[in-house]
Amino acid sequence: MAISIVDAPTNLGLRPPAPGVVPGCAKAPAALREAGLLDRLAAADAGALVAPRYDLGGWQPGDGVFHAQQIVSYSRRIADRVAGLIGHTFPLVLGGDCSVLLGTGLALRERAMAEGRRYGLAFVDGHSDFRHPGNSSDIGAAAGEDLALATGRGQADVASRLFEDADVVVLGIREDDEGRAELASSGIGHRTALEIRKAGAAESAEWARRRLDELDGFWVHLDVDVLDPAVMPCVDSPDPDGLEHAELAELLAGLTVAPGCLGVEVTVFDPDLDPDGTYAKALVDTLARGLAPRVS
Numbered sequence: 001m002a003i004s005i006v007d008a009p010t011n012l013g014l015r016p017p018a019p020g021v022v023p024g025c026a027k028a029p030a031a032l033r034e035a036g037l038l039d040r041l042a043a044a045d046a047g048a049l050v051a052p053r054y055d056l057g058g059w060q061p062g063d064g065v066f067h068a069q070q071i072v073s074y075s076r077r078i079a080d081r082v083a084g085l086i087g088h089t090f091p092l093v094l095g096g097d098c099s100v101l102l103g104t105g106l107a108l109r110e111r112a113m114a115e116g117r118r119y120g121l122a123f124v125d126g127h128s129d130f131r132h133p134g135n136s137s138d139i140g141a142a143a144g145e146d147l148a149l150a151t152g153r154g155q156a157d158v159a160s161r162l163f164e165d166a167d168v169v170v171l172g173i174r175e176d177d178e179g180r181a182e183l184a185s186s187g188i189g190h191r192t193a194l195e196i197r198k199a200g201a202a203e204s205a206e207w208a209r210r211r212l213d214e215l216d217g218f219w220v221h222l223d224v225d226v227l228d229p230a231v232m233p234c235v236d237s238p239d240p241d242g243l244e245h246a247e248l249a250e251l252l253a254g255l256t257v258a259p260g261c262l263g264v265e266v267t268v269f270d271p272d273l274d275p276d277g278t279y280a281k282a283l284v285d286t287l288a289r290g291l292a293p294r295v296s
Contacts, residue, residue, distance in 0.1 A: 002296050003041045004089035005033075007048035008078055008265075012067040013099030013143030014236055022054050023236060024272030029094035031271035032287075035280040040288040042295055043092065046085060049077050051096070059140070065155045066140045071099050072158060078103025082263070083111060090294045091263035097143035097236075098129060098267045101221050105150045105162030108219055108262070117216035119262070120167035122208050122255050123147055124248075126193070126225035126239055128170060128179030132159075135182060143268070144237075151188075167215055169208040171196060171251065172226035174239050193226065193242050201247045205254020217260040222252070223268045224283060231282070234273035245286045252290025264291065 007029035014023040029048065038045060052070040059066050078093070082104050085091040093104055108119040123129075125147075132148035133139055139154070148154050151168065152161030170183060170190035183190050189211050196204040212218045225235040228242035243251070255261055266287065274280055288295075 001090050001294070003043040003092050003291065003294055004046040004085050005038060005041070005043045005092045005094060006046045006081055006085070007094050008051070008096045008100045008103065009048065010051035010074055010096040010099060011054050012052060012071050012074065013097040013141060013146065015066060015141045016056060017236060020056060022056065023097070024270040025095065025097050025236070025268055026051060026054075027271040028096065028266075028269040031269070031274070031277065031280045032094055032266070032284055035277060035284040037284045037287065040284055041092070041291055044089065046081070046089070046091070049074070049081060061140060064139065065142050065145070065158050067142070068155060068158050071102065071142055075099070075103035075106055079106035079110065082107040086111065086262050092291070093263070093265040095265060095267035098125070098146040098221070098223055099142040100265055100267060101146045101150050102142070102158070102160070102162070104219060104263070104265055106160070109160070109162040112216070118167065119163070120212040120215045120218040121150070121163045121169070122212065122218055122220045123168060123170045124172050124221060124226050124251065125170065125223040126172055126174060126227075126242055127223070127237065128173050128177050128183055128190070130179035130182060135179075167212070169211050171204060171208060172243060174241055196243065196251065197247065201243075201250035202254050205251050208255060209258050212260070215260065217262045218258075219262055220252070220255050220264040222264060222266050224266065225268055232279060234270045234279045235268050236270060245282060249286045249289035252287070253293055256291055257293035
């Protein structure tokens with residue numbers, strides 16, 4: 001089943017990196033295409049979904065999720081596009097920030113309900129993104145709250161139970177992640193980047209597949225800040241002690257080789273921090289190796 005690439009160039013889930021500055025991750029799909037991603041994957045072009053405009057004004061801390069209405073409407077469009085691809089091709093969604101999960105997750109949830117099936121999520125990310133009003137007063141950026149929102153926690157007009165807690169596996173968070181205890185108490189399995197390194201990326205992928213094995217399929221969310229800043233500094237929230245490119249490629253390959261893997265999304269790469277394209281090329285190489293099981 002051939003890979004189809006869809007661009008979802010949204011930055012709506014991120015706060016401004018500096019006063020008056022728009023986050024650059026909306027440029028990621030174009031940068032990855034320019035770095036040769038389609039050719040490396042022998043992928044079909046499934047088009048782009050133009051995102052709503054990033055609004056620098058109006059929102060203040062305490063107002064809830066930044067760009068909430070725009071994120072909800074854009075998620076609907078992502079869901080409709082991805083729903084038309086799943087089962088016919090292997091979708092690769094190029095974000096944009098992590099809020100694209102609310103669109104891809106919606107596509108899977110609606111498919112599951114229509115077919116009486118159950119789908120899960122392999123959440124590969126340097127952060128748990130599990131912030132919600134029950135554990136934090138710092139609410140506002142959906143890209144830092146996407147896993148909470150996608151499991152039904154948070155602002156009512158944005159949050160939706162797209163995945164059951166028991167059907168989620170988190171891979172690559174750091175040892176000091178503030179959400180670790182709550183993930184465990186909620187029944188969400190997780191391995192930190194350090195645990196992945198100790199066990200091995202291939203074994204960690206197998207561990208994740210075993211946890212998702214009873215489901216009818218699963219989706220892979222990839223935030224490139226799972227990589228160590230020494231090899232991938234082009235993200236909004238770099239944290240040390242992340243994965244190396246070879247480890248991420250092996251982890252992805254171990255997930256995407258599973259027959260039940262339905263698709264992948266890539267998020268948070270910021271080309272504004274990569275003026276000569278060096279890191280885009282490195283990321284394309286890692287994605288090509290990680291998605292090799294799906295290249296036809």
